Amino acid sequence: MFLAYMIVAVTWNFTRGKAKGSDALFGAGVCVVSLILLVGYRVFRLRRTYATAAFVKNPEGIAVAFDKxxxxxxxxxxxETRFLWPAIYDFxxxxxIALVYLSRRSFIVIPKHAMPExxxxxFRSFIPQRRQE
Known part of the structure; x- marks a missing residue:
């Protein structure tokens, strides 16, 4: 949102003659650098999440079982962790793969080949209705 505001402000001032070309280039540079930093941080977080995931550290995989x-x-x-079905946030x-969400940012990854169809x-019949936000 900030980047969009900055681009609009710099463009507005430049087209009205209130800003020099160097100001517009500086604003565009700040926007580009900010965008690169945001994308880089996102990639860093995804890699860190994957590296710390239990299924990466444990080559035997995750054991899954369920009942009513x-x-x-x-x-x-x-x-071993047990979750009552109403405690499941989303699916x-x-x-x-299947993702069983325990909260908005916490989930368990289950490969589809782990269970027969x-x-x-x-399993899907036990999952509570998906939360709409």
Whole structure:
């Protein structure tokens, strides 16, 4: 939003003759540098999130189990966490992975090949309605 405001302000002043070309170039430079920094920070965060993910550090993978009451996720031989179905924040999937959101920024990655399709149908039936925000 700030970048859009800056571009509009510099362009407005330049077209009205109130700013020199050097001011417009400086404003455009600030916008470009800010955009590069924002994109770079996003890439850095995504790489850091991936590097600290449990499935990267644990080559055996994540163990998954569920029944009508709760969903269990854990690292074999290390930890186990149980979540009641109403505690699941959201669920998203594509043809390769499923994401079980525990909050807006916390999720569990489950590869689709971890369970047969009939288990995935049953799993989806237990997921609470998706939250709309």
């Amino acid at each position: 009451e709760y969903f269990v996720s854990g690292l074999p031989g290390r930890s 998203a999937e594509n043809e390769r 009939e288990s995935w149908r049953e």
